[in-house]
Amino acid sequence: MNCKLAxxxxxxxxxRELGTDEMMQIRQHLASCSACASEAKVLESLKFALNRTAxxxxxxxxxxxxxxxxxxxxxxxxxxxxxxxxxxxRLVGAMAVAASIGLFAxxxxxxxxxxxxxxxxxxxQFSARTSSDALPVGMEIGREQMLQSSTDPFAxxxxxxxxxxxxx
Amino acid sequence: MHVALTxxxxxxxxxxxxxxxxxxxxxxxxxxxxxxxxxxxAAEAEDLLQESFLRAFRFFARYDHSMPFTSWLYRIMSNTxxxxxxxxxRLQTLSLEQPNADGSLATWDVADDEATAEQKLIDATLDAPxxxxxxxxxxxxxxxxxxxxxxxxxxxxxxxVMGTSIxxxxxxxxxxxxxxxxxxxxxxxxxxxxxxxxx
Numbered sequence: 001m002n003c004k005l006a007x008x009x010x011x012x013x014x015x016r017e018l019g020t021d022e023m024m025q026i027r028q029h030l031a032s033c034s035a036c037a038s039e040a041k042v043l044e045s046l047k048f049a050l051n052r053t054a055x056x057x058x059x060x061x062x063x064x065x066x067x068x069x070x071x072x073x074x075x076x077x078x079x080x081x082x083x084x085x086x087x088x089x090r091l092v093g094a095m096a097v098a099a100s101i102g103l104f105a106x107x108x109x110x111x112x113x114x115x116x117x118x119x120x121x122x123x124x125q126f127s128a129r130t131s132s133d134a135l136p137v138g139m140e141i142g143r144e145q146m147l148q149s150s151t152d153p154f155a156x157x158x159x160x161x162x163x164x165x166x167x168x
Numbered sequence: 169m170h171v172a173l174t175x176x177x178x179x180x181x182x183x184x185x186x187x188x189x190x191x192x193x194x195x196x197x198x199x200x201x202x203x204x205x206x207x208x209x210a211a212e213a214e215d216l217l218q219e220s221f222l223r224a225f226r227f228f229a230r231y232d233h234s235m236p237f238t239s240w241l242y243r244i245m246s247n248t249x250x251x252x253x254x255x256x257x258r259l260q261t262l263s264l265e266q267p268n269a270d271g272s273l274a275t276w277d278v279a280d281d282e283a284t285a286e287q288k289l290i291d292a293t294l295d296a297p298x299x300x301x302x303x304x305x306x307x308x309x310x311x312x313x314x315x316x317x318x319x320x321x322x323x324x325x326x327x328x329v330m331g332t333s334i335x336x337x338x339x340x341x342x343x344x345x346x347x348x349x350x351x352x353x354x355x356x357x358x359x360x361x362x363x364x365x366x367x
Contacts, residue, residue, distance in 0.1 A: 050317035
């Protein structure tokens with residue numbers, strides 16, 4: 001094993017998070033490479049120092065404030081509505097269908113009105129305008145806003161739980 | 169000292185609020201410690217703690233009782249922490265001399281009764297530069313390092329908490345420790361030397 005490869009595995013080595021073979025290979029490399037052995041010692045020292053950092057003093061009244069806030073929150077009677085992020089193709093598909101219907105309707109209206117209203121925009125003008133105008137209305141919705149629980153009256157800007165929790 | 173609650177048994181007939189409050193009572197102090205290591209000061213740690221417990225309460229129906237409550241809670245806290253950082257649009261750093269947001273100096277409760285008085289003094293002295301070093305890390309690296317080295321979690325559990333692969337956890341921990349080393353070398357060389365010479 002060379003130094004470049006060994007150095008990427010040193011933290012996992014000192015955490016004993018490598019397989020038996022890799023642990024053996026790193027151990028052998030450290031026995032013959034003083035630079036990597038020194039690096040491993042430094043990383044282990046940092047781990048050791050962090051491991052024995054003093055526990056943090058909890059502020060006075062923290063528990064009371066936490067539980068007072070929790071008691072303001074209603075019990076959820078059912079699972080909150082969360083955007084189905086696990087199946088994003090459904091959203092994309094729905095948007096594609098909606099766009100197709102909209103385009104078809106637009107073409108139909110333009111064709112019906114052709115020649116009756118000189119002030120009506122052409123198809124090109126219409127497309128150019130909708131492509132820039134539609135975005136602020138329909139598309140610029142933040143992901144967090146989409147994930148807000150519609151059933152939660154206390155849901156603020158950070159009230160929605162990202163769907164990546166996946167039920168856990 | 170740490171509460172894993174791996175085998176927490178909850179009576180099915182109990183009210184879900186009671187169940188949640190029981191778990192919250194057992195874990196909020198430990199969770200505050202985690203929040204403090206992520207945020208670097210008591211005021212922001214309390215904000216993170218409250219927001220995380222609120223989210224956990226709202227989604228308590230989704231909690232899988234076969235997994236440790238702290239793992240689930242820490243997952244929420246990790247995500248909430250990143251959300252709050254993004255919302256503030258900043259990666260907060262903490263200098264060695266910087267006091268807490270309320271102007272007070274950070275205080276530390278040394279809980280290891282087995283340690284000698286001299287060792288306690290050394291630990292408390294080392295804590296400030298180490299915390300400052302944590303605050304200078306990339307947030308995801310900081311989370312991984314705190315979970316591994318302060319909370320003592322295995323990589324598999326950290327991967328579960330962070331919602332990522334073990335390979336990513338391994339990389340984040342390694343890169344986080346290297347960031348910590350660079351910070352200490354530059355900002356607190358005396359502390360760095362004393363740490364290295366101890367082993």
